[in-house]
Amino acid sequence: MKTKIMKPPEWYDVIRYHIVPPVFMVVFTGAVQYLALVGQGEINITWRLAASKALGNSFSWGCVALFSLWAILWLQLPAGQVHGPPTLFGYRPPYQDNGVLYYWASLVGFFTMQAMWPDLSSAIFSNMPELLGTLNLVALTLCTLLLLKGKLKPEHRDDRYPTRPVLYEFYTGLERHPHILGMDVKQLTNCRIGMMAWQLLILAFYLAGVQRHGFSAATLVNLLLQSVYVAKFFWWEAGYFSTLDIILDRAGYYICWGCLVWVPCLYTFSSYYLVAHPPIISTTTALLIAILGLFTILLNYRVDYEKQLFRRAPDGKCNLWGKPARFIEAQYKDSSGNVRTSKLLLSGFWGSARHLNYTFELLASLAWCLPGFGLGVWPFLYFNFLACLLVHRTFRDEEKCAVKYGHNWGRYCQKVPFRLIPHVF
Ligand SMILES: NC(=O)C1=CN([C@@H]2O[C@H](COP(=O)(O)OP(=O)(O)OC[C@H]3O[C@@H](n4cnc5c(N)ncnc54)[C@H](OP(=O)(O)O)[C@@H]3O)[C@@H](O)[C@H]2O)C=CC1
Ligand SMILES: CC(C)CCC[C@@H](C)[C@H]1CC[C@H]2C3=CC=C4C[C@@H](O)CC[C@]4(C)[C@H]3CC[C@]12C
Numbered sequence: 001m002k003t004k005i006m007k008p009p010e011w012y013d014v015i016r017y018h019i020v021p022p023v024f025m026v027v028f029t030g031a032v033q034y035l036a037l038v039g040q041g042e043i044n045i046t047w048r049l050a051a052s053k054a055l056g057n058s059f060s061w062g063c064v065a066l067f068s069l070w071a072i073l074w075l076q077l078p079a080g081q082v083h084g085p086p087t088l089f090g091y092r093p094p095y096q097d098n099g100v101l102y103y104w105a106s107l108v109g110f111f112t113m114q115a116m117w118p119d120l121s122s123a124i125f126s127n128m129p130e131l132l133g134t135l136n137l138v139a140l141t142l143c144t145l146l147l148l149k150g151k152l153k154p155e156h157r158d159d160r161y162p163t164r165p166v167l168y169e170f171y172t173g174l175e176r177h178p179h180i181l182g183m184d185v186k187q188l189t190n191c192r193i194g195m196m197a198w199q200l201l202i203l204a205f206y207l208a209g210v211q212r213h214g215f216s217a218a219t220l221v222n223l224l225l226q227s228v229y230v231a232k233f234f235w236w237e238a239g240y241f242s243t244l245d246i247i248l249d250r251a252g253y254y255i256c257w258g259c260l261v262w263v264p265c266l267y268t269f270s271s272y273y274l275v276a277h278p279p280i281i282s283t284t285t286a287l288l289i290a291i292l293g294l295f296t297i298l299l300n301y302r303v304d305y306e307k308q309l310f311r312r313a314p315d316g317k318c319n320l321w322g323k324p325a326r327f328i329e330a331q332y333k334d335s336s337g338n339v340r341t342s343k344l345l346l347s348g349f350w351g352s353a354r355h356l357n358y359t360f361e362l363l364a365s366l367a368w369c370l371p372g373f374g375l376g377v378w379p380f381l382y383f384n385f386l387a388c389l390l391v392h393r394t395f396r397d398e399e400k401c402a403v404k405y406g407h408n409w410g411r412y413c414q415k416v417p418f419r420l421i422p423h424v425f
Contacts, residue, residue: 021171036129041276056134084241099237121207139260150174173252194259218279218371225293293367300360320348330408
């Protein structure tokens, strides 16, 4: 059975290639400057006020330069290497395998600086609009360089695709595995800058909140849950190199600007908001939220781990939930037309729904937003964004699998009919 690919109507292409990218970029880039002011409790947000912060100041440029150099340094130091999955042309991208060490070293560095300058965290909070302005400028410059590099000096054959409107290319990016100064750009932007900025910013916001209002169990739970989640990311970093962001997405505005600006702004927003708007939930409620959050983070990790364990096991031979793993063998063709075989797991969590990792991810994010309960909709901004992102990503991922595996993907979907919630959706 062949998968029939329908050609979309012309108006759809006009919207997709000409309208969506510029509109999204203007809205998202502007939203960051707006949100930075909302989080600080600013009531009169005007264009003039937002624009006055958008160029940054000496503090923001200093912080961004120092932190970027630190992240770059860790990608230049001698370290072990891990490889991502081969591209259709057989290239296996190498990555530095020192994420856990980088995570702990960054925390030690931050605490040392905080001890030397006790006002550091409060200064980070107050200068957040300028910090995001600086990150915006740096990220937009990087995306421009990536576009030029992709046009003039692409590194791999797989990265060629038909020429599209330039703003579309700027938005999606051109190359999948570009290198600058010998570093893998996505490892730098996604893993080392975006994820570590998330950790350091929420820590700074927590300390700024304590300096303003004293200790609160709710803000501690908000910090702890996200810290466990981010630490888990660095522990699992090698697994991240097999995800859509790395194997499918190209390095452009969506991924690189997203990790350099959107993650520091939106992913940290629940913590940022709590600095100027102290939580009102009780300590007991905070404890219950902590238990819910830790449990869902663990489950999210477990789903990813089951796939990793299965894919690494020779011939897929491993035990899941006390029984030998069951699977479907699915053939696909690489770019040279060679038929290869992959395995789709039918046991454990992957036999209950096709994307249970997303469901637990969403519940975990709800847990760290809940300390802001009673303070309106803003503390839940990240949860709402993530719900849209993950539902969209479910369809994007399944489209990729349907094209790759053809009727075998259909067989898998028949055996595991639910996407996110068993027996519901
Ligand atoms: N906070 C955030 O913003 C986000 C967090 N995440 C998290 O990142 C992690 C990784 O997510 P992501 O990469 O999106 O997706 P997955 O880890 O779900 O990976 C999807 C891929 O796994 C393979 N696959 C699908 N079904 C099976 C199966 N039954 N058996 C074996 N392999 C299968 C397919 O790739 P193949 O071609 O190899 O077969 C598919 O493309 C998750 O924990 C997720 O929650 C994800 C997105 C956003
Ligand atoms: C243009 C923007 C509004 C959208 C930008 C989206 C990106 C910033 C995010 C898209 C997918 C996200 C991630 C995927 C998987 C991840 C693994 C997880 O364990 C940690 C988080 C993350 C790296 C996450 C980071 C943000 C995205 C790249």
